[in-house]
Amino acid sequence: MDDLHATALYDLHVSLGAKMVPFAGYSMPVQYPLGVMKEHLHCRAAAGLFDVSHMGQVILSGASWEAVALAFETLVPMDVLGLEDGRQRYGFFTNDAGGIEDDLMFARRGDDLFVVVNAACKEADIARMRAGLAPDVTVTELADRALIALQGPKAADVVAEMDPRAAEMAFMDIADLDLGGIAVWASRSGYTGEDGFEISVPASQAEALAQALLAKDEVAPIGLGARDSLRLEAGLCLYGNDIDAGTTPVEGALNWAIQKVRRSGGARAGGFPGASIILDQLASGVGRKRVGLLPQGRAPMREGVVLFDAAEAGREVGVVTSGSFGPTVAGPVAMGYVSKDASSVGTSLWGEVRGKRLPLTVAKLPFVAANFKR
Amino acid sequence: MKFTEEHEWLREEDGEMVVGITIHAAEQLGDVVFVELPDEGTTVSKDDEVVVIESVKAASDILAPVDGEITEVNSTLTDNPGMVNDDPQGEAWMFKMKISDASQMDDFMDEAAYQKFIG
Incomplete structure (x- = not known):
């Protein structure tokens, strides 16, 4: 090592x-x-x-909560300012094409923002924050x-x-x-x-x-x-598989993470990288979408399995981005991107595994109901 | 029982070879969740991919250890793939084959040699 x-x-x-x-x-x-x-x-x-210590932990601090929150809002399409002290939210950095550069959790601790980012992206994320937030906001990695x-x-x-x-x-x-x-x-x-x-x-x-x-x-x-x-x-995205720099939040079915205040008509609409593309997609929809996929047989369908709309010939309609065996479901589970016309729950599709087309169904996420303390 | 460097075992039974994967291989694979077996009657050559085993994390191919014909497969594994972890060198045999060239068995290891091979 x-x-x-x-x-x-x-x-x-x-x-x-x-x-x-x-x-x-x-x-x-x-x-x-x-x-x-x-x-x-x-x-x-x-x-x-x-042990998730490989993830990046970062503190953003500045003259006031408002200064820190508004600065961070220039990098993410989330309502940061409205976050109450002691509360956390899911978010993501976007790029000028509307793609997702990384997903993250951010929490308000007094006047500071505590950000947790993916291990594989942490250096780029910290550089992005330093470049985008300095000099008003101090970016400190909690190594x-x-x-x-x-x-x-x-x-x-x-x-x-x-x-x-x-x-x-x-x-x-x-x-x-x-x-x-x-x-x-x-x-x-x-x-x-x-x-x-x-x-x-x-x-x-x-x-x-x-x-x-x-x-x-x-x-x-x-x-x-x-x-x-x-x-x-649980239907949660793995960055690099299910979302990446080439997928937008709307394609990734993460609309729920973009609060109204940052959308068209909101008090702080736009103002983040790729805003025009993302806001337009929120209004008019997208050509492909991340969905849950339930293989009908026992064979797992893994990342890269190509999806078709027929058992033979037919049209290529998407690809699996994460797939495995779900021990609680007691069968294979997957998620992936499919074209909009193939994205309704219940749609029958076929995935090509080792040269054979095997049936699967577009399914609701999550596969296992969340057990959160609301 | 003979062992291959591909972590398969072969046991002679009624003039045929019964083939499966070793305890060591099953441990390395982890929890097996899917087994795809060949069709009975298939003629295979040494190193053809004949069985697909999927664990929670990854798919692995099992190769034909010798040339021959698949005469029978253990179809109980299809519905109960976890048997591969429970009893890989017994109940969870994968297939039986009629071998065409017995000399291909010469290179295989006995149990002591295999134990040494896996260290």
């Missing part, structure tokens, strides 16, 4: 028997001895601990903090046992908690469709926190393999 970074939990992963793989420049656990399937099911039944996610129906009980204030938090709240003497920032959010927390902790205390959480019977460590099947069942 010469050129790979290690997270603060590297030694812990190895001691837990994890199979380590290179991921976005880091050596990360893809699975533990439990295996992908059981890790996935454990997370949906109890609680799973994920000395780790990020641990605890996800699943038992996650709230586990965290609330350590700090009862956790029980009071609603979905997408962020708060300072004291977890066994360790001061953390915890948000009630995640990437699994389950209730849970994403916990930012000083790197020097990350292993102690992880050990304390893993000591609870309900908690098992979960690798990247199950993280992917969990997020896919």
Whole structure:
């Protein structure tokens, strides 16, 4: 692992028997001895601990909340200014063509904005923020903090046992908690469709926190393999697969993430990269759309499988961008892009797998109902 | 039982070869969720892709270990692919074949050699 970074939990992963793989420049656990399937099911039944320390954590600060929020709104099509203290939102950076440069979570902590970005994009994201926000806003990467996610129906009980204030938090709240003497920032959010927390902790205390959480019977460590099947069942996008610089938020079916105030007719309409294209697409629609796809047989249809509107000949109508076996669904699940006329739920399509066309159906996302604490 | 460098095992039974994947291979694959078997009666050459195994994360091909004809497939694996993890060297055999050139078996390893091979 010469050129790979290690997270603060590297030694812990190895001691837990994890199979380590290179991921976005880091050596990360893809699975533990439990295996992908059981890790996935454990997370949906109890609680799973994920090391997501490879992700980028950034603080934006300036003269006032208003200054920081309005500056950030020049990079993202979200309502940042309207975010209340202690609240978090999903968002994405856009480019001049309306494409998505990265997706992210941002939270208000007093007058600061706390931004969490994807590992593979973090250097570009930080450069983008420095270039776009300076000199009024200071961009600070929190390289000395780790990020641990605890996800699943038992996650709230586990965290609330350590700090009862956790029980009071609603979905997408962020708060300072004291977890066994360790001061953390915890948000009630995640990437699994389950209730849970994403916990930012000083790197020097990350292993102690992880050990304390893993000591609870309900908690098992979960690798990247199950993280992917969990997020896919939850209908959540993987940046680089399901959305990228060549897909717009409207094509990606992420319209819900663009608040009214930034749309045409809103008080702060536009003013972000690609605004004219994205606002136009919001009004007039797009030619292709991200949809859920449910293969009818047992064979998984993975990234790159080409979709047709007939079992033989016919027309190419799209492509799978993420596909795997869904342990909770107990069958294959996928998502991908299809042309607008093939995007209604229930549409029958065929995917070409190893030279054979196999049937699948356009399906509603998520595949597994979200279990958030509203 | 003989073993190949492709992590398959072959066991002679009633003049035919029963073929499956090794415990080591099953462990490496992880949770198997899909098995696609060849048609019975197919004539195959050594190294033809005859079986597709998909785990949660990836698809893998199983190659024909020798030339011959597929005489029977273990169709219970289609409905119960997890058997490949539970009993890869027993119940979860994949197919039986009539081999055309017995000398192709000469290079295969016995169990001790295979254990050494996988380290």
